[in-house]
Amino acid sequence: MAEINCTQVTEFSLMGFTEEPVAQVTLFLMFLLIYLFTILGNLGMIALIRASPQLHSPMYYFLGNLAFVDLCSSTGITPKMLVDFMSEKKGIAYVGCVAQVFIFDLFGMTECFLLAMMAYDRYMAICHPLVYPLVMSPKYCFQLVTGSYLMGLTNGMGQTICMSSLSFCGSRVIHLFFCDISPLISLSTSNTTLSRIILTTSASLFGLSSGLIVLVSYVAIVSAILNIRSAEGMRKAFSTCASHITTVSIFYGTSLFVYLKPSSDSSRDDKWAAVVYTVVTPMLNPLIYSLRNTEVKEALRRLTKPK
Incomplete structure (x- = not known):
C-alpha cells in the first residue's frame, strides 16, 4: 500500500558543509580555485603529452x-557543488x-582500472624490461584503456538501473554534496535487496x-x-613508479575509508x-606527475623554451 501511495520523487536535497554565510563564501572560493586548477592541470597534461614526441609511450x-x-569526473560533481x-x-x-x-560510477570505476593498468605497465617495465616494448604495444595499450572504459560503463549503467528501480517515500535528504548510490539505497522505502546485491557485486568484481x-x-x-644491487639502480627504478604510488594511495585510501566505514553517509x-x-585528487594528479617526473618537466621545458 505504501508503494502504491508513493508520490514520484522529483527532487532531492543535498546536505551542504555548513549553513554559515561567511563559511560558504570561503568554501566556494576555495573549491572554485581547486576546480580551475583541475581544468588547467588536466587539459595541460593532455596537451603536453600529445605535443611531446618523447612522451608518446604506454605510461603517458x-x-x-x-x-x-x-x-x-570532477566536472560531473564540482560545478553543482559550487x-x-x-x-x-x-x-x-x-x-x-x-x-x-551515472557519471560518478562510470568515471570512478574507469579510474580504478586505469590505475591498475598503469601499475601493470610499471610492473612490465621494471620486472620484464626486455619484452616490455613487445608486450606493451600501441594496440595492446589501446585494448587495455578501452577495457577500462567498458568496465566503467558497465558499472555506471548497473548503478543507474539500480537507482531507477528504487522508490523514495520518506526523507529525501542526501547527506553528501553529490548523488551517490549508497546513500540513495539507504533513503529508499522500497525493497533494496536487489540494489544492494548489485552494489556489492560491482564493488567485489570491479573494485x-x-x-x-x-x-x-x-x-x-x-x-x-x-x-637490484646498485643504489643508483634502485633509486631510478623507484622514481619511475613513485608518482603512481602516491596517486593510488590517495585515491584508494580515501575511497576505502568512505565505502568500508559503517554509516558513512552521515559522518x-x-x-x-x-x-x-x-574534487581534490583530480587536481593533485597532474601536479604529482609533473613535479615528480623528470620526463614531464623536460618536455614542458622544451615546449616553453624560446625558439
Whole structure:
C-alpha cells in the first residue's frame, strides 16, 4: 500500500558543509580555485603529452586518459557543488541525480582500472624490461584503456538501473554534496535487496579486482627493486613508479575509508574524505606527475623554451 501511495520523487536535497554565510563564501572560493586548477592541470597534461614526441609511450598514454577521466569526473560533481554554496535551496532534480550517479560510477570505476593498468605497465617495465616494448604495444595499450572504459560503463549503467528501480517515500535528504548510490539505497522505502546485491557485486568484481592488480603488481615491483644491487639502480627504478604510488594511495585510501566505514553517509569526516577523492585528487594528479617526473618537466621545458 505504501508503494502504491508513493508520490514520484522529483527532487532531492543535498546536505551542504555548513549553513554559515561567511563559511560558504570561503568554501566556494576555495573549491572554485581547486576546480580551475583541475581544468588547467588536466587539459595541460593532455596537451603536453600529445605535443611531446618523447612522451608518446604506454605510461603517458595511460596518464593522458587518466587526466581526461579526472576532468570528466570532477566536472560531473564540482560545478553543482559550487552552485549550492551560493544557493539557499540545495536541491537536485531526480534526473540530475541519476546523471550524477551515472557519471560518478562510470568515471570512478574507469579510474580504478586505469590505475591498475598503469601499475601493470610499471610492473612490465621494471620486472620484464626486455619484452616490455613487445608486450606493451600501441594496440595492446589501446585494448587495455578501452577495457577500462567498458568496465566503467558497465558499472555506471548497473548503478543507474539500480537507482531507477528504487522508490523514495520518506526523507529525501542526501547527506553528501553529490548523488551517490549508497546513500540513495539507504533513503529508499522500497525493497533494496536487489540494489544492494548489485552494489556489492560491482564493488567485489570491479573494485577489488582492480585493487588486486595494483597490489600484486607492486608486490612484484618492490621485490624486483630490492634485488637490484646498485643504489643508483634502485633509486631510478623507484622514481619511475613513485608518482603512481602516491596517486593510488590517495585515491584508494580515501575511497576505502568512505565505502568500508559503517554509516558513512552521515559522518562529517566521510564527507571530507569524499571531497578528497572526488574534487581534490583530480587536481593533485597532474601536479604529482609533473613535479615528480623528470620526463614531464623536460618536455614542458622544451615546449616553453624560446625558439
